[in-house]
Amino acid sequence: MTQSFFQKLARAASGRAGRLLSVGAAAVVAATTFAATPAAAHGERSQQAFLRMRTLNWYDVKWSKTTLNVNEEMELTGKVHVFSGWPQAVAKPEEAFLNVGEPGPVLIRKSAFVGDSPVPRTFSLDIGHDYDYKIVLKARRPGRYHVHVQINVKDGGPIVGPGQWVEIKGDMKDFTNPVTLLDGSTIDLESYGINWTYGYHFLWMAAALVWILYWFLQKGIIVRGWQVAAGKKHEMISAGDKRFGGIWLASSMLALLFFYANANREFPRTLPMQAGLLTGISFIDNGKQTVTASFGGGSYKVPGRELSVNLRITNNGQEPLRVGEFTTAGLRFLNPDVFTSRPDFPDYLLADRGLSVNDPTPIAPGETRNLVITVQDARFDVERLSDLAYDTDSQFGGLLFLFSPSGKREQVEIGGPVIPKFQLGATL
């Protein structure tokens, strides 16, 4: 009877597994069908619009290569502006870490810099400042991957910058990661101490398994938990249980001491990784701000994917200026009157006709002008920035770039609450 019960169970399970398998296959097909869009990469669009627009404004991001062989290096460089209106809901970047957003260690970080400082560790960013960064990456696993710059903010989570498809060719078996230690010797980090790492982890996994298995065999962990909670611990916990617990505790402590002493003896000189916090790292000195822009309200038309903002712009510089670009959340909206050629940037983030100005004449030196700037492109919606319409305060943010005839670029931060419009034909 018991056997037939198990047989039935096995049959039911296999039928269920079959169904799950077909659902799984359908999911794989769906995933492959939509693999052409970068959303399949890391879910970068799932972060809230306000978080991507009003925390870190990425610009001048460059990937030195988009095709490389295993062991080949590339640089990911650019600038980041720390938005002044950093949302209250997100922890300030007082403890931040420069990283690369990629599906696992397909490219490894050889070095990273913010300003002149090497940043293998946590650093502090100041609100309102701009920073240069550089990450040197080395190709490890062949394939086609979406590679982003990313800054991890303690208690704020990872804030992802724009991503680019990078193709890695070759064989992972050829990958090496040699590093020279302080004592002059060279090791390959890819394989260094790997047997020891596996051995140590499996030993503790086995110990945990023994622990769980023992209590599972003693009427199960949850049932025992209930009994103890019901005040029956004296009936529940036997002398044998206590002995087992004691032996297990003593042997784990002894193992810990033994391995610790052993590691200390074998590697007497070690440095902890990522310890400490770098403060006061150098930021980009933009000098006295040439342009000021005060925000005079705006709207976002959900059906038209159109963000309209009223700005009062003052040009305190020596040259006339034209509004050329608005960038937010890694997206770039360009004014085709200013950008005559298409810059090299991932297409899914570049709206080369996405920005227009109601008055295209350049703003003269010393002039203050009221302008209506319109950002309109499907990418605004595809990248789910339209979600700002559903936020509690519906605030947008980003950087506006203005250009002089000599090619000088001035930047100004803009942002503020916009009124969402859900009907076509709604006016500002």
Ligand SMILES: [Cu+2]
């Ligand atoms: Cu991605």
